Amino acid sequence: MRVVIAEDLTLLRDGLIRLFKAFEFEVVEAVDNGPDLLPALLRHRPDVAVIDVRLPPTHTDEGLKAAIAARAAVPGLPVLVLSQHVEPLYARELLSDSGRGIGYLLKERVSDVEEFIRAVEQVAAGGTALDPEVVTQLLARREPLAGLTRREREVLKHIAEGRSNAAIAAQLFITEKVVSKYINNIFSKLGMPPSDDDNRRVLAVLRYLDA
Amino acid sequence: MDFADRLLSGLRATGHGVFAIGLGLLNVPVFALWVCGLVLSPVPVLGTDLLHVTTVVVRWRAGLERRLGALAGVPITRPYRPPPDRAELGTRRWLRWIITDPATWRDMAWLLPGAVVGVTLGVITVLVPAYGLAGVVLLPLWLFLSGVWFGYGLFWPTANLGEAWLALPQGLVLAAAGLAVAPLLRRTDLLFARLLLGPTSAAELRLRVTHLTTTRAGAIDAQAAELRRIERDLHDGAQARMVSVGMTIGLAERLVRRDPAAALELLAEARASSTAALVDLRHLVRGIHPPVLAERGLEGAVQALALHLPIPVEVTSHLPGRLETPIESAVYFAVAEALANLSRHSRAGSAWVCLRHAEDRLVVEVGDDGIGGADATRGTGLDGIERRLEAFDGTMMISSPPAGPTVMTLEVPCALSSPKI
Secondary structure, three states, X not given: OXXXXXXXXXXXXXXXXXXHHHOOOEEEEEEOOHHHHHHHHHHHOOOEEEEEOOOOOOOOOHHHHHHHHHHHHOOOOOEEEEEOOOOHHHHHHHHOOOOOOEEEEEHHHHHOHHHHHHHHHHHHOOOEEEOHHHHHHHHHHOOOOOOXXXXXXXXXXXXXXXXXXXXXXXXXXXXXXXXXXXXXXXXXXXOOOXXXXXXXXXXXXXXXXXX | OOHHHHHXXXXXXXXXXXXXXXXXXXXXXXXXXXXXXXXXXXXXXXXXXXXXXXXXXXXXXXXXXXXXXXXXXXXXXXOOOOOOOHHHOOOHHHHHHXXXXXXXXXXXXXXXXXXXXXXXXXXXXXXXXHHHHHHHHHHHHHHHHOOOOOOEOOEOOOOOHHHHHHHHHHHHHHHHHXXXXXXXXXXXXXXXXXXXXXXXXXXXXXXXXXXXHHHHHHHHHHHHHHHHHHHHHHHHHHHHHHHHHHHHHHHHHHHOOOXXXXXXXXXXXXXXXXXXXXXXXXXXXXXXXXXXXHHHHXXXXXXXXXXXXXXXXXEEEEOOEOOOHHHHHHHHXXXXXXXXXXXHHOOOOOEEEEEEEEOOEEEEEEEEOOOOOOOOXXXXXXXXXXXXXXXXXXEEEEEOOOOOOEEEEEEEEOOOOOEOO
């Protein structure tokens, strides 16, 4: 799998490169600033891009902007955005186009390497990976979630983090059938038609939370 | 004050008296010019230019008096309102700025009375010692001419040699009295000038408000910049290192069964990274509020600072107590910046710092034996020092001739808290 990395701190850039090599990804380019990122993304059209939000020269949200611009040029380009803090606002901006192939994680999630690589693969496959922190922050704004039971909220949180039904089932020690029942309940309570599509599920969550 | 000092200040005041007479006479044409400018100011185009010129002349003259005041120990603050943009020179707004500033009219009101007072007092200042001197000089003249008498003092005309001899003590007394009174007369003249040339209490408050507004903005800017720096340092330093530690340990975890040697290497690397993160944090803390400053106060903190410098720095301190924390911190960082500047630019072989507290002011001098040529208007570091201190009404002065040495003087008005035990 071909990866483009954008990270300005050498320490972390080298760490990411090493990590991807260990998992037999091909790092086609690793840039350390904002202006180089967009051309690199357009040139390589990687299977997934791993981007730090804050990059030189302005050290603001350069990476985020480049990611959004790249996705405008190449619709659905899988992008995993890393940051040392998460902002639901940024998540919404990232998800505001197709919502396919988007990841937004805290940098420290990298330390669980297997989980991190799974998230990268999931994003590359067009899935979604939102940091639990983002989801928590979003959910915290809207307590109590209209009429959802505690269990349903838990399932909704897992949906927002981009887990499949099977993963949720494993996590909550229930069967997949029960999970889909919960999901159907959630969607009917939120007034949305049931769907199997992971991204539409996340979007539904976000759209509800943004309303 | 001993005799020599009195004599010197008497002579100096007499000299200034001569100057004051000239300047007082100068007031008359300046006044005439100003009236002309005012009368002609409604004339299109030319009028405002003329008023500009005459205003500059009047303000120059008033400014001269203020400088003389400062020299003689009667400081007179400039009372003018801040001017509008330079671009607006000659516009109605600019005209309004001159016309509506009470200081303009007070300057004008001073010109003629100031001339009368200045010339009168100036003449007295000069003539009394001069007449005294004449008395001293006349005696040998009379002795030389023998028999050609003039009059002097109480004896007019002088009738005989005995009376002629009396001119000497009279002259001495008059000269002494004149020299003794001269500084007082000069002071009176300048105090009169201050009545009109100094700011009214309203203007004084306005100047103060302007000053406070600027310094407050500066302080807020500096603080915001500081917070941004701290956030940046954390983000790029300790936080990033901890992420890297996590990543390395994560990789090691994965490798530990398959390749224990490689995993061990990764763990060692992670440990080094975590140590580096701690170092980063320590540096950051030192940049926010150095522990040594909290523990030992300004004196100890500056000494600690001196030890970090590549050149020997001698620190002398006469602070009988601790300063208020915010001032302590501001002065500490000002000194830190001064020393950093010094080690970067001065090429000095050694330096010194002197801390003392006198008349409710903290005075800090930072000097070196380097190449000099430091310029407060150029270096951003020096600018930063000034801004730090301004928030506390502090000032920075720098003396740095081209070949050195450089001495920077920082002054902050402040009281000392509990004296040291």
